[in-house]
Amino acid sequence: MSSDARVLPTLNADGTRVRVRPRVVRGRFFDRRRIVAYGLLVAFLALPWIHINGRPAMMMDLGTREFALFGAIFRPTDTLSLLFFGLSLAFGIVLITTLWGRLWCGWACPQTVWLEWVFRPIERLIEGNPSQQRAIDAQPGISGRRLLKHAIFVGLAFVVANTFLMYFVGTERITHWVTQSPSNHPVGFGVVVVVTGLMFFDFAYFREQTCTFACPYGRMQSVMLDRQSLIVAYDPKRGEPRGKPAKKSLPVIEDKRGDCVDCGACVQVCPTGIDIRKGLQMECIGCAQCVDACDGVMTKLERPIGLIRYTSGAELAGEPRKLFRARTMIYPALFAVAFTGLMVTLGARQNADAWLERTSNPYEMLSDGEVSSPVQLRVENRTDGPRVYTLTYQDAAGVKPMGLQPTYKLAAHQARQIAFVVLSPRGSFSEGKRHAALHVADDDGWSVTLPVLVLGPQHDDHDDHERGHDGAHEGEHR
Numbered sequence: 001m002s003s004d005a006r007v008l009p010t011l012n013a014d015g016t017r018v019r020v021r022p023r024v025v026r027g028r029f030f031d032r033r034r035i036v037a038y039g040l041l042v043a044f045l046a047l048p049w050i051h052i053n054g055r056p057a058m059m060m061d062l063g064t065r066e067f068a069l070f071g072a073i074f075r076p077t078d079t080l081s082l083l084f085f086g087l088s089l090a091f092g093i094v095l096i097t098t099l100w101g102r103l104w105c106g107w108a109c110p111q112t113v114w115l116e117w118v119f120r121p122i123e124r125l126i127e128g129n130p131s132q133q134r135a136i137d138a139q140p141g142i143s144g145r146r147l148l149k150h151a152i153f154v155g156l157a158f159v160v161a162n163t164f165l166m167y168f169v170g171t172e173r174i175t176h177w178v179t180q181s182p183s184n185h186p187v188g189f190g191v192v193v194v195v196t197g198l199m200f201f202d203f204a205y206f207r208e209q210t211c212t213f214a215c216p217y218g219r220m221q222s223v224m225l226d227r228q229s230l231i232v233a234y235d236p237k238r239g240e241p242r243g244k245p246a247k248k249s250l251p252v253i254e255d256k257r258g259d260c261v262d263c264g265a266c267v268q269v270c271p272t273g274i275d276i277r278k279g280l281q282m283e284c285i286g287c288a289q290c291v292d293a294c295d296g297v298m299t300k301l302e303r304p305i306g307l308i309r310y311t312s313g314a315e316l317a318g319e320p321r322k323l324f325r326a327r328t329m330i331y332p333a334l335f336a337v338a339f340t341g342l343m344v345t346l347g348a349r350q351n352a353d354a355w356l357e358r359t360s361n362p363y364e365m366l367s368d369g370e371v372s373s374p375v376q377l378r379v380e381n382r383t384d385g386p387r388v389y390t391l392t393y394q395d396a397a398g399v400k401p402m403g404l405q406p407t408y409k410l411a412a413h414q415a416r417q418i419a420f421v422v423l424s425p426r427g428s429f430s431e432g433k434r435h436a437a438l439h440v441a442d443d444d445g446w447s448v449t450l451p452v453l454v455l456g457p458q459h460d461d462h463d464d465h466e467r468g469h470d471g472a473h474e475g476e477h478r
């Protein structure tokens with residue numbers, strides 16, 4: 001079966017994998033991508049170690065469920081900020097994709113950056129050029145060069161995996177996991193082993209299949225692109241009919257051939273194994289390797305570059321480029337609304353937060369006739385320094401809060417649950433409830449008064465040992 005009859009360019013007719021062994025061609029986009037890639041690699045490796053306001057520059061802490069982003073801290077209770085952050089991210093991605101297509105995939109995605117600028121260069125260094133790599137593929141068993149390559153890949157996968165995990169559990173824990181005996185932290189050791197294995201599988205074997213099959217962003221982009229989006233495309237009007245260039249020594253009567261000399265260079269360099277001359281395909285990550293390859297060929301033939309270029313579907317069809325269209329106006333507007341919401345909610349955040357939590361039993365009748373009502377408070381210090389919180393419980397005469405200290409000290413960014421009980425005379429309730437208040441103030445001017453709804457028995461019944469339903473306490477922030 002011919003290659004044209006394949007379902008996918010990386011799949012043989014019998015279902016076996018076609019391994020992509022791209023050639024490297026230097027060019028204007030190669031040089032620019034390399035600068036971007038090295039910058040991103042440094043950022044990826046360094047960010048977990050950089051601290052701003054005592055927090056990593058970027059970390060999604062799975063333990064505390066906090067998200068640190070360049071000094072801003074998002075907590076699960078920052079519902080509105082998180083919502084606006086998520087919306088800003090989503091609209092930003094949609095907008096960037098609409099304007100610049102898969103530029104992210106080809107230039108900045110960690111998968112592409114690590115594969116094309118770290119793993120493949122090492123592969124070429126050890127196994128040689130694509131033909132030499134294919135010769136090793138065809139050898140029975142496993143060659144010494146391939147063993148060496150895989151050993152280095154395992155080490156690299158270990159580095160990538162640990163750095164990746166640092167974004168979720170922090171540098172200290174990873175350092176502990178890596179430097180201590182696995183028996184001290186079997187779960188952590190297991191996580192590192194599994195993630196290292198996944199990274200090795202991805203970069204040594206699965207490679208471009210991740211972009212084609214596994215990445216949801218890659219799949220979603222087909223619906224985000226329109227005829228005006230930036231894509232890498234071959235210009236068939238200029239290139240066809242393709243054919244080998246006429247020999248200069250022969251007299252040419254009328255050469256109707258297009259500029260494509262069918263050299264195959266654009267296919268040989270493609271990291272996803274496609275032939276861009278067949279039109280836009282889902283595998284294309286917009287890396288522009290084929291642009292550099294074709295520009296090199298055109299330059300040698302003294303023809304204009306740009307037979308394959310960054311363009312749009314509309315431009316290729318001879319239509320004018322339209323920057324302003326419904327999508328490029330609606331998406332920025334939505335992004336602006338979400339981003340403004342994020343800034344406003346971040347700006348409105350206070351130095352602390354305090355709220356009452358539900359308790360399983362709103363009250364309990366004691367043998368001495370008093371009513372015991374549990375109160376559960378959570379106080380969160382959102383500042384970068386320690387704070388002392390003063391708690392004042394205000395209720396009817398004769399009511400005694402038990403287990404409540406007057407002050408609590410919380411470290412920077414610490415959240416603490418404070419539980420105490422309120423002992424009330426049975427007769428202090430009206431229709432089974434009583435309104436009280438809890439005043440919380442820090443030593444830096446922040447304060448809030450939380451209304452407390454204390455539930456008690458409906459009737460003055462001494463045998464009433466009923467436990468009420470949820471919702472004994474309600475809290476509001478002032």
Ligand code: SF4
Nearest residue numbers: 260261263264266294
């Ligand atoms: S590199 Fe350019 S000239 Fe060569 S096959 Fe591709 S499009 Fe044609």
Ligand code: SF4
Nearest residue numbers: 270284285287288290
């Ligand atoms: S077709 Fe060109 S731009 Fe697309 S993935 Fe292949 S080399 Fe990169």
